[in-house]
Every structure is written in C-alpha cells, then in structure tokens.
Amino acid sequence: MDNSNLLQQLLLIGVGTTSLITEKVRGMTDQWVQEGRLNPDQAKAMIDEIVNHLKADASGIEGGLQRQFQQFLEELGVPQQTEMDELRGRIDRLERRLRDLENRLWQ
Structure with a gap:
C-alpha cells in the first residue's frame, strides 16, 4: 500500500468536492442574478466568501487527515x-x- 498515494487521493477528493460545491453555488447565484434577487456584485461577494470558507475548511481537514493517517500508521507499527x-x-x-x-x- 502506497501511503502517500492514498493521502493524495483523499486530498484530490476534497479538491473535487470543493470545486463541485463552488460550481453549484455559482449556478445558484447566476440564477438569482437573472431573477433579480441579487445583483452581480452581491453574487460575486457571496461566491468569494463561500470559496474562502471552503479553502479554510479544506486546509483544516487536510491537517486533520494527515494527523489521523499518521496515527493510523503508528498504530499499525509502521x-x-x-x-x-x-x-x-x-x-x-x-x-x-x-x-x-x-x-x-x-x-
């Protein structure tokens, strides 16, 4: 088992999830702009805020995953x-x- 490959795959899943969420939010805000519920500046600010939160969460999750993975390897005696x-x-x-x-x- 290649430990670095597994960790890399987990991180890529996280990046993919972040991208998917970002695209869904963009679609939602684009629709709201078309409906007149938001103006384009509000939509951009909302997207930027969500992306910033996702990035912050992703870095925290990455650190947590690394710690859990290291602990798992230690328990296995690696x-x-x-x-x-x-x-x-x-x-x-x-x-x-x-x-x-x-x-x-x-x-």
Whole structure:
C-alpha cells in the first residue's frame, strides 16, 4: 500500500468536492442574478466568501487527515522515515565496525 498515494487521493477528493460545491453555488447565484434577487456584485461577494470558507475548511481537514493517517500508521507499527533513516545509519556503523574487526583478525 502506497501511503502517500492514498493521502493524495483523499486530498484530490476534497479538491473535487470543493470545486463541485463552488460550481453549484455559482449556478445558484447566476440564477438569482437573472431573477433579480441579487445583483452581480452581491453574487460575486457571496461566491468569494463561500470559496474562502471552503479553502479554510479544506486546509483544516487536510491537517486533520494527515494527523489521523499518521496515527493510523503508528498504530499499525509502521515506522516513520526518520526512524528508518536512523536505523539505516546504525546498520551502516555496525557494518563498518564489523569489517574493521574482521580486518584486525586477519592481520
């Protein structure tokens, strides 16, 4: 399972949902403008406000998703990249020490 791909797919779903909502609101406000219930400036202000709220909500949701996803991976016991890097470094140092000891024995 590619964790970054899953997170990317979830984020794309969020972006798609935001775009769909924006288009629906634009359609609704366009209709209201045609009916004379709103003037074009009011419609634009309404759309801008809704889009700004959606963007703010999306960034909060993205952060929440990342935290939940990280917690899920921790519960599964999947190590973080920093932990893997640390372990690789330790393995490299141990291999070097082992080679040094082997070289000393053969001299």
